[in-house]
Amino acid sequence: MNKYDIVIIGSGLGGLKTAYILAKEGLSVCVLEQGDQFGGAIQNFKREGVVFDTGAHYVGALDQGQLLHRFFNYFDLNSRVNVKRLDQDCFDKISFGDDDKQYAHAMGFDNFTEKISLAFPKEREIVSRYAKDVKKMGDAFPLFNMSATSAVEEVGKYTKTSLSDYISSLTPNKRLQNVFLGSNLLYTGEENKTPLYVHGLITNSYIQSSYRFVGGSGQLAEFLIDSIRSFGGIVLKKKKVVKLNMKGSRISHAETDEGEVFFADHFISNVHPKPTFEMLPADITKKVYFRRVSSIENTVSVFSLYIVFKKNKFKYLNYNVYHHRNNDVWTSKKYNLSDWPKSLLFLTQPPENGGEFADGATVMSLMNYSEFEKWEGTEIEKRPDDYNELKRIREERLLDFVEERFPGIRESIQSVYSSTPLTYKDYTATAEGAIYGVTRDFNAQSRNAIMTNTKVPNLYLTGQNVNLHGVLGVGVGALMTASKFLGMDYLLKKMSDGE
Numbered sequence: 354m355n356k357y358d359i360v361i362i363g364s365g366l367g368g369l370k371t372a373y374i375l376a377k378e379g380l381s382v383c384v385l386e387q388g389d390q391f392g393g394a395i396q397n398f399k400r401e402g403v404v405f406d407t408g409a410h411y412v413g414a415l416d417q418g419q420l421l422h423r424f425f426n427y428f429d430l431n432s433r434v435n436v437k438r439l440d441q442d443c444f445d446k447i448s449f450g451d452d453d454k455q456y457a458h459a460m461g462f463d464n465f466t467e468k469i470s471l472a473f474p475k476e477r478e479i480v481s482r483y484a485k486d487v488k489k490m491g492d493a494f495p496l497f498n499m500s501a502t503s504a505v506e507e508v509g510k511y512t513k514t515s516l517s518d519y520i521s522s523l524t525p526n527k528r529l530q531n532v533f534l535g536s537n538l539l540y541t542g543e544e545n546k547t548p549l550y551v552h553g554l555i556t557n558s559y560i561q562s563s564y565r566f567v568g569g570s571g572q573l574a575e576f577l578i579d580s581i582r583s584f585g586g587i588v589l590k591k592k593k594v595v596k597l598n599m600k601g602s603r604i605s606h607a608e609t610d611e612g613e614v615f616f617a618d619h620f621i622s623n624v625h626p627k628p629t630f631e632m633l634p635a636d637i638t639k640k641v642y643f644r645r646v647s648s649i650e651n652t653v654s655v656f657s658l659y660i661v662f663k664k665n666k667f668k669y670l671n672y673n674v675y676h677h678r679n680n681d682v683w684t685s686k687k688y689n690l691s692d693w694p695k696s697l698l699f700l701t702q703p704p705e706n707g708g709e710f711a712d713g714a715t716v717m718s719l720m721n722y723s724e725f726e727k728w729e730g731t732e733i734e735k736r737p738d739d740y741n742e743l744k745r746i747r748e749e750r751l752l753d754f755v756e757e758r759f760p761g762i763r764e765s766i767q768s769v770y771s772s773t774p775l776t777y778k779d780y781t782a783t784a785e786g787a788i789y790g791v792t793r794d795f796n797a798q799s800r801n802a803i804m805t806n807t808k809v810p811n812l813y814l815t816g817q818n819v820n821l822h823g824v825l826g827v828g829v830g831a832l833m834t835a836s837k838f839l840g841m842d843y844l845l846k847k848m849s850d851g852e
């Protein structure tokens with residue numbers, strides 16, 4: 354009989370990091386992944402020899418002593434992953450269709466202030482205040498500063514304030530506001546909804562330092578799995594969990610679509626909460642808690658282009674480009690189709706040979722799941738013609754917008770591939786292909802809060818829906834979930850000892 358201390362459903366970054374912590378501490382762990390590739394949103398794929406990332410294109414706080422570096426030490430990743438530091442003076446370049454200027458987000462809080470102030474000399478004080486506030490937010494949050502205790506009042510200020518109120522209180526200058534918010538796609542900030550802390554913690558990490566993965570972020574999954582197995586853990590693919598069977602009030606075993614069963618004392622789901630709860634018996638999930646969590650609104654989805662360049666045609670850019678059609682960077686699910694795309698993120702894949710030309714680029718633009726929803730249930734690579742036709746139309750639209758930012762780029766392009774919100778949903782089982790899982794809303798802090806424990810005593814959650822999305826956010830979430838078994842003070846000490 355397959356019997357473990359802990360079964361983890363899903364091998365996304367959240368599932369693997371949680372499994373690593375628990376297996377390293379001697380618990381018997383089994384990770385079950387539905388797909389035929391591990392990693393969830395951090396899977397890589399190759400087209401014409403070029404490696405592309407699906408999610409996790411760049412990460413922050415990876416300089417020695419910074420938070421992700423400390424995590425990566427604990428996860429034995431620093432010496433193994435191949436990363437490239439982005440340009441110190443411009444890791445994100447922000448531009449607007451109606452403005453010839455381009456604005457640099459630079460690493461280091463003082464440097465950030467200097468570079469933005471060059472473009473807004475009269476607003477230097479405001480820029481400096483913004484940079485100081487963002488720094489303070491990172492320092493205030495427990496776990497983001499490797500401590501279990503928080504400055505409660507300070508944290509409350511950032512969770513209960515809306516990002517839009519904060520930004521407009523800084524300055525009436527819309528262009529400067531939008532430069533601060535230029536990398537909005539990183540957290541899908543919505544006006545009058547997104548809490549200040551979401552923007553603060555994420556931008557804080559990138560201003561500390563920004564890095565790209567050379568050869569794709571899938572390396573993270575590969576190395577974590579090697580380690581989990583070396584600790585005696587089991588990691589299996591093509592095991593789609595469809596049922597969590599109960600004995601009394603507790604789950605006794607997980608059952609796959611092929612009828613295989615896995616018994617454990619505890620179960621941790623790395624899957625979005627809605628499909629997780631659908632695995633439980635229906636009489637349990639009628640309760641208010643399950644209905645509340647399942648109905649939390651999701652973030653918008655994403656349409657991505659994967660560009661293969663002709664040889665030696667397009668220079669590698671050691672920064673990310675965020676381009677906005679006009680002076681409005683907010684994410685909106687109520688967009689007019691004729692206005693799409695409103696914003697894009699363009700990044701070149703770092704050449705593995707270190708050369709000056711890029712082999713490929715990825716372009717992302719936010720898109721509602723509803724645009725491709727009617728083809729739900731059709732099989733990847735066997736979708737009907739009308740699906741492929743709409744996909745092609747959206748590809749062209751996005752490419753036209755890329756060309757507005759990089760005139761003549763089409764001449765450097767050899768081929769273009771794309772993925773839709775449905776592709777993302779089918780690869781990760783994330784409800785509505787939500788790019789970052791559930792939405793954070795400062796108006797509904799307690800209603801939308803997802804804890805690591807659930808109302809089933811031996812079912813826990815991990816991944817981007819608890820805590821925060823992203824390589825860093827999911828790491829903090831894994832720590833929170835694993836602490837239920839091992840204690841937070843103990844784990845924090847272990848992590849600090851590694852640095």
Ligand SMILES: Cc1cc2nc3c(=O)[nH]c(=O)nc-3n(C[C@H](O)[C@H](O)[C@H](O)COP(=O)(O)OP(=O)(O)OC[C@H]3O[C@@H](n4cnc5c(N)ncnc54)[C@H](O)[C@@H]3O)c2cc1C
Nearest residue numbers: 363365366367387393394408409410411594816817823824
């Ligand atoms: C387009 C895009 C760009 C991004 N860019 C960045 C970035 O630049 N930097 C950054 O830090 N973050 C980025 N992110 C966010 C980051 O990638 C995610 O927050 C993180 O990888 C999510 O990890 P997770 O473990 O929570 O979930 P997932 O990766 O969604 O993992 C869930 C796993 O569960 C599996 N699963 C689902 N159902 C079942 C089942 N029934 N049985 C078994 N297994 C199941 C899925 O197949 C999947 O492997 C990006 C995300 C996207 C989508």
